[in-house]
Amino acid sequence: MCGRYTLTSDADEVVEVFDVPPLAFAYRPRYNIAPGQEAPVVARDRGGRRMGLMRWGLVPAWADEESGGFINARSESVARTPSFRDAFRRRRCLVPADGFYEWRRDAHARTPFHYRPTAGGLLSFAGIWERWKRPGQEVRYGFAILTTAANGDVAPVHHRMPVVVAPDRREAWLDAGTPAEVLRTLLVPAPDGSFAARRVSTRVNSPEVDDATLLEAAEG
DNA sequence: CCAGACGTTGTT
DNA sequence: GTCTGG
DNA sequence: CCAGACGTTGTT
DNA sequence: GTCTGG
Numbered sequence: 051m052c053g054r055y056t057l058t059s060d061a062d063e064v065v066e067v068f069d070v071p072p073l074a075f076a077y078r079p080r081y082n083i084a085p086g087q088e089a090p091v092v093a094r095d096r097g098g099r100r101m102g103l104m105r106w107g108l109v110p111a112w113a114d115e116e117s118g119g120f121i122n123a124r125s126e127s128v129a130r131t132p133s134f135r136d137a138f139r140r141r142r143c144l145v146p147a148d149g150f151y152e153w154r155r156d157a158h159a160r161t162p163f164h165y166r167p168t169a170g171g172l173l174s175f176a177g178i179w180e181r182w183k184r185p186g187q188e189v190r191y192g193f194a195i196l197t198t199a200a201n202g203d204v205a206p207v208h209h210r211m212p213v214v215v216a217p218d219r220r221e222a223w224l225d226a227g228t229p230a231e232v233l234r235t236l237l238v239p240a241p242d243g244s245f246a247a248r249r250v251s252t253r254v255n256s257p258e259v260d261d262a263t264l265l266e267a268a269e270g
Numbered sequence: 271c272c273a274g275a276c277g278t279t280g281t282t
Numbered sequence: 283g284t285c286t287g288g
Numbered sequence: 289c290c291a292g293a294c295g296t297t298g299t300t
Numbered sequence: 301g302t303c304t305g306g
Contacts, residue, residue, distance in 0.1 A: 053279075053289025085289065086306045106306095110276075112283045118304075121289080122278050132276050132284060153289070155280080160290085197278080210279080255290050257306040 052122060052175070052195050052212035054254065055083050055150040056164070056265070057090065059172055064146055067172045068092050068220075070101040081264045082151075084257035085121040091177055091193050093143040094224050101146070108137065108180045108194035116184060123178060125196040125213050125237035129230060134194070137178040138233075142223055144215060145175035145195055149265075151254060152208040162254050163207050164265055165245045174220055176213035176236065202242035214240045 057064075061077040070092060083089050088103040107119030110133045120133065128134045149166035167173055179193040196213040204211045215223045219236050222228045249268045253259050 055289095084306050086304090108277095110283085112276085118306095120277050124278075127277095134277080136283080151289075162289090194278090252290095257290070 052150050052152075052197060052210075053085060054257075055147045055175070055212075056081050056166075057083060057147050058262070058265070059146075059148055064090070064101070064172065068099065068101060068144065068146060068174075070099045073101060075103050079262075080260060081262055082254055082257060082260040083147075086118055087257070089145070089193075091143040091145050091179065092174075092224070093141070093179060094226065099224065102191075104143075104179055104191040104193045106193060106195075108134075108178065108192045109182050109190070110134075111136070111180055111182050113182065114184060116182075116190075119192050120194050122197045123194045125176070125198045128178070128196060128237075129233075134178060137180045137194075140226055141179045142226075143177040143179050143193055144220055144223060145177040145193065147173045147175055147212075149173075150175075150212055151250070152204060152211070154207040160252075160255075162250050162252060163247045164250045164254075165204065165211075165247050168244055168246050174215040174217075174223075176215050176223060196237065198237060198239050201239040201245070203240075203245040203247065207247065211239060213237055214244075 058079045085106050091104050092101045109119040123134045128138045154161045176196040177193045181191050183189045197210045198213050200209050200211045251268050254264050
């Protein structure tokens, strides 16, 4: 699945690659984005694109209790499940990233790995977003990252991975008019060989740690 | 009709 | 909100 | 995803 | 064990 990820590029590069107006929030490179935190997402806004912060964790609009929300949505069922269907149909977003973490679990340990694109550069995860409001509280926005089966790169570590939207499909993903059968063709594992893994320090386990040394290969 | 569920991950 | 189960 | 907490009484 | 917070 995808429970932590990285966005280490600088603001200028992100703005250029995602073709959005200048950022209206305080951007900083991130080495350990965790559920519950605010993170940049790209969505349609009045016909154009905009990048803004949303909380990682989607709370369905009908839920009156604020929980942490759902950080992932299964791509295999997202179009049908009541919690996600409406967001999938009308509120899709791109989640800028340049890598993600997965933990390999065995009987004795949980070992973190960082995956980054073999070709380098920025990625888009496929996201959906939702807004919700409780009486007396401000409107909140949250997003979830779609997951799919692990490809050959990830499978040795974990059986799920985030859906990656190829650069030439980003516009289709954001376009509310894209037919469902076209969207379905995007919800597939990334090609084998497109990601490279490195084992990293368990310091990444703590969501409070967020610095460049997290990306260094662990010894051993 | 109303009541209750609605989700992901992993694990056993 | 919207669907399923009773 | 992992880390860390996990309680009681009364009162406003 | 299970929930909340980040």
